[in-house]
Amino acid sequence: MTDSPSVIRLPASTLSSRRAPLANPLEQLARLEASTAGRASFQETLRGAGWPDFTPARLEIFQINLGKLCNMTCRHCHVDAGPDRSDAMMTRETVDACLRALDQTPSHTVDITGGAPELHPEFRYLVEAARARGKHVIDRCNLSVLLLPRNAGLAEWLAERGVEIVASLPHYRQRSTDAQRGDGAFEKSVTALRLLNSVGYGQGNPGRVLSLMTNPAGAFLAPNQSDVEGEWKTALKRDLGVTFDRLLALNNMPISRFLEWLIESGNLDSYMARLVDGFNPGAVAGVMCRNTISVSWDGRLFDCDFNQMLDLDAETSDAGMTIETFDFESWQKRNIVTRAHCFGCTAGAGSSCGGSTA
Amino acid sequence: MPRKREDGTTERKLMSEHYYKPDHLKNFGGISEGAPELGKKFFEYYSAVFAAGALTEREKALIALAVAHTVQCPYCIDAYTTESLQKGADLEQMTEAVHVACAIRGGASLVHGMQMKEHAEKVGM
Numbered sequence: 001m002t003d004s005p006s007v008i009r010l011p012a013s014t015l016s017s018r019r020a021p022l023a024n025p026l027e028q029l030a031r032l033e034a035s036t037a038g039r040a041s042f043q044e045t046l047r048g049a050g051w052p053d054f055t056p057a058r059l060e061i062f063q064i065n066l067g068k069l070c071n072m073t074c075r076h077c078h079v080d081a082g083p084d085r086s087d088a089m090m091t092r093e094t095v096d097a098c099l100r101a102l103d104q105t106p107s108h109t110v111d112i113t114g115g116a117p118e119l120h121p122e123f124r125y126l127v128e129a130a131r132a133r134g135k136h137v138i139d140r141c142n143l144s145v146l147l148l149p150r151n152a153g154l155a156e157w158l159a160e161r162g163v164e165i166v167a168s169l170p171h172y173r174q175r176s177t178d179a180q181r182g183d184g185a186f187e188k189s190v191t192a193l194r195l196l197n198s199v200g201y202g203q204g205n206p207g208r209v210l211s212l213m214t215n216p217a218g219a220f221l222a223p224n225q226s227d228v229e230g231e232w233k234t235a236l237k238r239d240l241g242v243t244f245d246r247l248l249a250l251n252n253m254p255i256s257r258f259l260e261w262l263i264e265s266g267n268l269d270s271y272m273a274r275l276v277d278g279f280n281p282g283a284v285a286g287v288m289c290r291n292t293i294s295v296s297w298d299g300r301l302f303d304c305d306f307n308q309m310l311d312l313d314a315e316t317s318d319a320g321m322t323i324e325t326f327d328f329e330s331w332q333k334r335n336i337v338t339r340a341h342c343f344g345c346t347a348g349a350g351s352s353c354g355g356s357t358a
Numbered sequence: 359m360p361r362k363r364e365d366g367t368t369e370r371k372l373m374s375e376h377y378y379k380p381d382h383l384k385n386f387g388g389i390s391e392g393a394p395e396l397g398k399k400f401f402e403y404y405s406a407v408f409a410a411g412a413l414t415e416r417e418k419a420l421i422a423l424a425v426a427h428t429v430q431c432p433y434c435i436d437a438y439t440t441e442s443l444q445k446g447a448d449l450e451q452m453t454e455a456v457h458v459a460c461a462i463r464g465g466a467s468l469v470h471g472m473q474m475k476e477h478a479e480k481v482g483m
Contacts, residue, residue, distance in 0.1 A: 176448045216443065223446035227414065231446070348444070 012073045012182060014082040015257060018112040022260050023080065025265040025311040031263065035272045042342040047135040059328075060291040062107040063353070064098050064134075065305060066090045066120040068295040071145050074168075074181045078309055081115040090297040094323060097120045098295055099129050101326035105293070111353065113140040115307060118151055127163060136165045137213045140213075143192035144185065155192075162207040163340060165250065167193070169212045172235045174244040176217040193242045202244040209242075213355070215250045219267035221278060221348040225249035225356045237271065248355030252276070253306050253344045275343035283350025286357030289336045299323040303336045305353070306344075310355075312337045383433040410462035423452055424459040 015023035022028055046054055063324075068085035070077075102110065110130040117123050117139060131136045132218075139158060146155050158165065169189055170180045177186040191198040196202060200209035212232070216222050229247040236242040252258045254271060289303035299322045300307040314321075315337055317331040350357030390397025408418050419441040426434030442452050 171446075171448055173448050173450065175450060214446075218443065220440050220443045223416075223444060227410075227416065228446040 001185075005058055005235060011146075012075065013075065015080045015260065016087075017082070017084045019241060020121040020260065022030065022263075023254070024310065028255055028259055029310060029339060031192060031259065031268070033271070035268050035342075036276060037162070038275055040261050041081065042338045042340060045276075046338070049279075051284060052099050053211055054334065054338060055334055056292075056334065057285075057290040059105050059107055059293060059332065060110050061109045061238050061293070061353070062098075062105060063111040063113060063292050063294045064090070064095075064126065065113050065294065065296055065308060066095075066115065066117045066123065066126070068115045070114060070116040070142065071117050071119065071148060072116070072142050072181060072185070074185075074257075074259055076180050076217075078253045078256045078306060079098040079115060079168055080256045080309070085115065088297045089120060090299075092122055092125070094297070094299045095126050097299060097323045097326070098126075099133075101295075101328075102130070102133065104134070104326065104328040105331075107135070107293070109136045109138060111138040111140070111292075116142050118154060124157070127158070127161060131163075132277050137161070138166050138253070138260075141165050141167045141320055142181075142190040143154045143167045143169070146192045146195060147188060150294060155195050155201075155221075157201045159196075159208055164209040164211065166198060166211045166213055167196075169218045170214055172232050172239075177333070180217040190240050190242060193236075193240075193244070202242070204245065210247050211248055212244050213247045213248045213250055215252050219262060219265070219274070221247035221274065222356075223250050223350060224349040244334065249349065250353075250355060251344045251347055251351035252283075255306060255341050256309055259344050261337045267326060268280075272340065272343070278347035279343060280346055280348060280350055280358050283346045283348075283356075283358040286350060286352060286354075287304040287342075287345045288354065289345075289350040292353070293331065295323050301326070306341060307337055310339070312339065378432050385431075387482060397460045416442070416444075416447060419445045419451065420447060420455045427456050427459045428463055465477075 011228075022031075031194070040048070043048065043054070057318075065079075067089035068079055068081045068087075069089060070079075072084065073082040073085060094348070110126075112126060112130075116122065118141065123176070127139070145151060167189075168181070170177045174186040177189065178184065181189075193202070196210055200208040202208070214222065214225075214232075225247050228249070232247050232323055233244070236244065254262055254275070259268070262271050266334035289307070292304060292306050294308050296303040296308050300308070300321060301314045301321060302312065303313070303314050307314075314334060316330050316334045318325070318327060321327065321330060345351050345357070368373075387397070387401070390401070408415065411420075413421075419438055423438040423442050426438050437468075439452065447455075466468065
């Protein structure tokens with residue numbers, strides 16, 4: 001008997017710490033190109049769907065990736081984040097450059113991500129500065145980080161500032177959650193969700209919004225969020241006494257550690273076929289790269305967090321533009337950079353940082 | 359298609375090497391070739407059956423998964439395992455669905471035991 005693909009367990013460590021070949025984005029891109037060889041490229045597929053040029057819409061979301069440091073090492077992480085990644089952390093100077101750039105844009109939302117952004121020493125500074133500008137602030141939270149002793153009182157602090165929490169939870173039941181995020185992750189997540197509920201999150205208050213983000217624990221597409229949100233709400237309330245406001249569903253991107261799992265489990269080709277065959281023209285207009293700017297820990301600019309992890313810098317008319325030299329007009333005059341992984345955002349119901357797009 | 363050998367004789371592939379091939383599921387639409395109108399009607403009907411109605415798409419996927427085990431169709435088992443997962447079900451829920459199929463199948467055998475019992479009582483002393 002051999003193990004079935006679903007029980008393949010890769011080391012719970014970062015590609016970077018293992019010096020794995022896939023830690024190099026060029027190696028990841030090569031694997032994706034090879035697995036989709038002979039099929040229409042994403043760009044050609046867009047053209048066929050009536051998008052000869054793939055250009056941005058109005059900029060709404062200013063997404064800042066503070067770095068790769070995280071207290072968890074999830075098997076599907078597209079950032080290759082982990083406890084050993086303190087090598088990649090945004091400086092205070094770059095945070096200030098982000099704020100200056102933010103002031104040039106019409107963005108209504110500052111979306112803070114990582115790693116676990118709450119571990120970054122400038123996290124609270126950035127939240128305060130963004131709120132002082134009247135921006136809606138999103139904290140992309142892994143939940144367990146709220147339970148660390150160093151973060152005692154953080155949930156309440158975020159609540160007082162009206163920060164929306166977008167928390168990762170693969171499933172409302174234990175098995176799938178632990179399979180993806182590590183043994184014990186579900187229990188910690190539930191403890192953190194109860195903590196958030198206790199400070200007013202997830203109870204319909206627009207100033208205490210708790211969103212849950214689900215992504216599949218395996219090589220299949222995410223469900224349509226509107227189809228399953230009611231069931232999630234009922235089950236979490238009934239089984240665990242937890243409430244939340246909205247469910248977002250996100251496909252797993254075939255990059256970084258999830259790509260490693262796809263390769264090791266023999267699922268890469270069939271998963272890519274599923275993404276390519278699942279192309280939904282109706283999901284294109286709402287993908288995140290059209291209304292988002294993504295800034296990396298070292299101040300580079302990207303169309304989205306996934307392109308950031310693949311080192312696919314945004315192609316602005318002002319070549320080499322960074323957050324220090326940011327110019328909004330130049331930013332808007334660009335074509336979005338796409339590769340095979342982009343099929344992950346247009347498959348099925350569509351997938352974005354804001355969940356389904358179709 | 360029959361293939362001509364170099365010596366002019368015809369080679370025919372009479373049988374598959376295996377009874378079940380994964381490609382058959384992917385190419386299922388090809389069954390329409392021999393009867394296009396019936397194929398078209400079947401696939402339209404099939405799509406309509408699985409669209410959300412009084413039951414959700416997920417409930418239908420789980421029913422299909424259970425029935426797939428009853429009819430022991432490997433194509434359907436693969437297809438509706440993936441479909442159930444994509445509709446948000448997890449392994450425990452899908453396993454329970456298979457147990458429903460198992461219970462009905464087992465129960466169907468056992469309930470016929472009543473016929474056995476009645477007949478035995480009739481002919482016995």
